[in-house]
Amino acid sequence: MTTKARVLDFRDHRRELGQNRYVYAVVSRRAQGLSIGLNLNPGRDCSFLCRYCQVERSAPPQAVPVLLDRLGSELEALLGLVGSGKLWQHPPFDTVRDELRRVADIAFAGDGEPSTSPQLAAAVAMVGLARARHRLEGVPLRLLSNGSGFHTPTGRLALARFHALGGELWFKLDAGTPQAYQRINCSTVPLERILDNLMLASRQRPVVVQSLFSELHGQAPTAAEIHAWVQRLLQVVQSGGRVREVQVTTVARAPRDPACRALGRTRLEAIAAQLRGHGLAASVHPGRWGRRPVLVTAGATRNPIDSMRCITANSSGGTGVALAQALQPDHAVHLLASPQAQLRATAAGIESTELFESTDDLMARMERWVRANPRGIVVHAAAVGDYAPRASAGKVSSGKASWELSLGPTPKILDQVRAWGGPDLVLVSFKAAAPDTGDQALVAIAREQAQRTGSDLVFANVLGRLGERVALVTASTHAWYQQRGDALQALIEHTLLDD
Ligand code: SF4
The missing domain is CATH 3.40.50.10300 (CoaB-like)
Incomplete structure (x- = not known):
């Protein structure tokens, strides 16, 4: 039987670390190194149900509390392996290219929305201490969020702790109208709540906004929808919010809804250009899911x-x-x-x-x-x-003294x-x-x-x-x-x- 050689690089997005429940590691293209992930939603519970989501949700989601002791020990074990260099001796990490053998970031991400987890504030504090203990203060701490929980007391506390550690909030905002928001994010949380929480967070520290645009049933977002989204971001900035950068992205891997496909680079660039026209920094991150055969x-x-x-x-x-x-x-x-x-x-x-x-x-x-x-x-x-010969019918017998071929x-x-x-x-x-x-x-x-x-x-x-x-x-x-x-x-x- 032939076995496929497995090389873990940025084209391989499987999460590793065997039996871990909360802490995983991927080699990330965008981060250019090892991204340590913290998943506070092992029950795959999320306040959104984005059409482009890659989380496997065949079983009904469950809101399960995070076992903080276990999260801490999983993180400690992984940081220990990184610190000793032993991580790079274990498959599949032994195949990672040398230039990617660095901790690029520690990110709260995973299978659901972290800001709605009551344990986020405690987890942030725990990660801050672990990062300092392993002398990784220079490694960025990131929180990938749709922001739906930041208005609650626990959400506010988590945000304050996260900002005190110098963390970067990457805030998801894919739409500027309730209709487009419902169509792509499929959430019961009102869009106005998300925008209020974006305002709340971005007034405290600059945020990175992540916006994903896709084709849905072959339809790209309309010009009016893009305009509304741009206006929402401008309102945030004009009201004292600080947006460090807007990342314009699209579908890069298999989404839950097969009708959702990547938007081409030219369209993404045109969207980013509108933001730049208003003085906002924007970067484009293309994907190819479902595009050209x-x-x-x-x-x-x-x-x-x-x-x-x-x-x-x-x-x-x-x-x-x-x-x-x-x-x-x-x-x-x-x-x-x-x-x-x-x-x-x-x-x-x-x-x-x-x-x-x-x-x-x-x-x-x-x-x-x-x-x-x-x-x-x-x-x-x-x-x-x-060049090809004119083929002879049947098989030419062997034993001829010579055989001249004429090629055309x-x-x-x-x-x-x-x-x-x-x-x-x-x-x-x-x-x-x-x-x-x-x-x-x-x-x-x-x-x-x-x-x-x-x-x-x-x-x-x-x-x-x-x-x-x-x-x-x-x-x-x-x-x-x-x-x-x-x-x-x-x-x-x-x-x-x-x-
Ligand atoms: S917010 Fe993230 S985890 Fe939740 S459905 Fe959307 S993509 Fe999936």
Whole structure:
């Protein structure tokens, strides 16, 4: 049986620490390191029921009190492991990249709303002491909240303690009208209550506002809804509230409501631009959940000589399979694979695969997918045989003194993909240039390929040095990477794939 190697990095959002009830750890992209999480809602009770929520709620939620002693001992054990360095010896943390082996923050987050927990104030005090005991005062303390409990006496006390520790409040505000608020957050708490509590908290210390925008049943928030949300934030600021930054985010992982999908980067940027136009700091955090489908091709074509033999290229399909595996958590990925690549794909857990054989066969399958997905993303990593013999019928007998083959050119698949898909398709192609190609020439060759084929991005390198020195080239830019792995990561994270 093949087991998948597990590397815990920012693409792996599973929470770790075995039997812990309240304290968990994730390696976080945004925090760029280990984020220690404190979950005060193990019963998954929340005052909101956001459509984009990722908390698993198949069982009815329960409001269960927090056992503070247990929370304290779980936190103490984890901070002890971090302090001794032993955490990084235990799976899966032993696979975390060196630069991410740091405590980036300690955050009250988890499976429900912390501000409604009667134990929040005590938990804040406990965490403050533990942070000081382990000499982690420089590590930010964060509270991710929808703010629905800050007006109560216990909520006010928790807020005061949290602010006294220099904590950063990240306050959720996804809508400016009651209708939009109900549609996305599905809460019985009135929007006005949330806004009052945002005012209360932001007058004490600057807050970070987190706002998630998504498509719901294919509908993006209307201009009027965005305008109302902007006005709400401006009212907070004009009334003495302090907003350090507004984080404009979207759906990054599987939400509870499948009709909820990520909003594209361009729209998120436009929303952030409205805030900046009013002097508010805004950052954009794209996600890709439910967005463009992706077709990856991997391996080499096998053009037949007779019924037994073929000519093929020297490609295992490793690059295409690795890309499909990396993109699969965010996109609906379909892999067109050679038989050799198919074996790798099965081991890598690629869910949707289809075999191809000859150049003509690959072309027909690609055309079918692209015509059905004209707003998709094509990552064409397969090595395509550009010459093919005229195949003999049956099997040519062995024992001949010699056998001369005559090869003819095959259709250039890459030159046709753009025409099948149209302007909205995103096309990524690959170029392996001759061994003696210099850097400047490689960029020029890749750019010519981009222009000729309508590729949005070309992954270019030189035969004989395929593991190093890669250029990612667009019509107007290029960037160099010393290692192939870094270039593949840059391709996976490229903004072209966000919209
Ligand atoms: S506030 Fe957070 S935990 Fe509660 S439903 Fe919304 S996303 Fe889920």
